[in-house]
Amino acid sequence: MRADWAGNPITAEDDATAGAISDFVGGFVGYEERAANVLAAAQANPSNMLANAYAGALHLFLETPDAPSLARPWLDRAAANVAGTTERERITLAALAAWADGDMPRAIALGREGVAAHPADLALAKITQYHQFNRGDAPGMLAVGHMVVGGRPDLAHSHGMLAFGFEQCHMLAEAEDAALRAVAIQRREPWAHHALAHIHLTQGRIAEGRAFLEDMADSWTDLNSFMLSHNWWHYALFAISQGDFGAALRAYDERCWGLEKGYSQDQIGAVSLLARLEIAGVDVGDRWEDVGAHLAPRTGDFVNGFLSLQYLYGLARSGRGRAAAEMMDGFRARAEAPAEDRAVWAEVVLPAAEGIAAHAAGDWSRAADRLGEALPRLWEAGGSHAQRDLFEQLWLDALIRCGRLVAAQQALERRRGFEPMSVPSNRALAGVYADLGLPGEAGAAEARVRAALAELD
Template identity: 55%
Template structure:
């Protein structure tokens, strides 16, 4: 019996099909473009169930309303070929079938069965973590990866998955250890690099984060658009904290918004970075209009609440009429979404969406009402805590703009405890303390701003 490169049994009937399976698994775990080769391989082998199931997976990861329709021909081929499939492959097809039908609880149940029997099926682990992440169930991510450790501890990507799960559970020491172990096994392990960047951002290790990511940039080769743009997004966040606004803008222009402009993850990364730049006081010019031209196709897109909220932000910021269409679609999802996710749409995504639109239209009391209602449960919509921090920043901006300065001071100083030298935070504090008639505190904050600027000027960094 043939096995894939991780040792899992496969029923493929040719060496070429096995090579395609291995290429997809390895490429998917490494976030490399070669994973997309599975489509041509499946088209050339319509009777190979595993090839076609994996091709369907790739289409479902499109994260778009038509993803299931695009996956359907491959899924049908996989189902039609099950007579030649082994038990693991039959379960893989069942997993993809449930996912395609938006039965995520059913898909997770199948994934559990696969991982219990074949704990070296790290592709299934990655997909299991993908769904857990989108539901904000970070302990489930950690639980699933931990159970594979005995069987697959030699695989660097497993330690990268462990690192990110630890980090999302706020177990930062464990996350750093797992990420560094992954990188000791394979320096080009982008998910471990990404997890370590999260740790450094969360701990306010800003200069160290810049040095780390810039030090591994040479490994960012052959990556898919999500991983490449997302690593640059993280680097841009470090630049923002340093006050290197032109470097952050350059990261947006030259890396974050240059690749798959129709893809969900590239779009939300661009939305998030532009919003953060503006909240830091940076003039982003006409970039919102350009971005919104691509977001316009998302006017009815409620595939995932976290994605929809950011599409909405971009459309509303650009003043596009599609923002109201998407808000209406979110309201429908709050009533009509599948049972397992409807409360999230109703109780979290909808008030957050209404708050975002109100903020962008200058109605700050309504913005605070909606966003503050959603924030305690915002993890349910998905996204990492670094990504969801954008909503906290918008609440802070609404507080300042509505002259609720005492509340803003509390929030800003708490944020400074996590990023003591952050230039945007300290600039905002200096301005806030002036308005609060606390000149001594304003002067101290301005001194921190000056030290941050002087530090980078002395090292020759771009401003």
């Protein structure tokens, strides 16, 4: 029997189909463009169940409202050809069908069941971790990571998946060990690079994190737009923290925005970077306009609350007030719609949406109130710690602008605990302390800014 890239037996009638399935598995877990090769194989071989199931998965990963309908013909064709397939392949199809139906608890349960029984199934593990990530289930991600390391400890991608599970559980020492193990097995493991970027950022190892990504960047060849743009997005975060705003803007222009302007993840990366740069006091020019033009079709997109929040902010900041207002109506409707995740939309996503809409409109007090309400539970809407930090930065900016300086001082000093030399944070602290009548503390913050900038020379 033929096997896929990770060594799992597969039902494939010929070498070409088997090769395309292997390309999907290896390409998918490695964020490589070759994963899309399975589309042509499924089209050419409509009777192969797994090729068609994976083709359906690629359409589901579009993260658009019409993704399930685009995936359905491929999944239906797969379902018509289950005879003679393996149990592992049938579990994969069932998990993808549940995803297409919007039954995420079932999709996750089937994914965990499948990986527990077949721990070398890195593709199903990656899909399952993706769902858990979108629902804020970091311990679930960690459990799946342990499974695949048990199944294929020789593969760098297994350790990369484990590393990110550890990182999202705030277990940073364990995360670093796993990520470094991945890179030791195979230097080209961009997801492990990504996990290390998270660790460096969280621990305030800014110069080290930036240098590490610069050193690894030559290995980021033939990656899909998300992985390539996202690792450069992390690079830009380090540059912003160092006060190297020119480097951050160059990363935005040359590495982050422009690869796949219609793709959800590339869009939210652009929104997030522009917002962070503006909060840091950088003039981003007319860059919002191009982002907003590509966000215009998203006004009715509520596939994922974490994504939708950033679509909203980008629409508002690009001057598309009518589209942003229309999207706010959609948030309210989604929060009232009967669904198993209704509470998250009503109690977390909606107040966050109202807060960022208020921020974009300059209503600082309302922005501080509504974002402050949402932040303690924002993890339930998905996204990583680093990604969700955008909303804390918007909240902090609103606190300062509406004069709630005591609250701002408390939050900024907490941030200094993990990012002591951040130029934007220390500049904000200097202003807050000056306004609070604490010139000594303001001077100390200004001195930290000067020291951080001197490191760039």
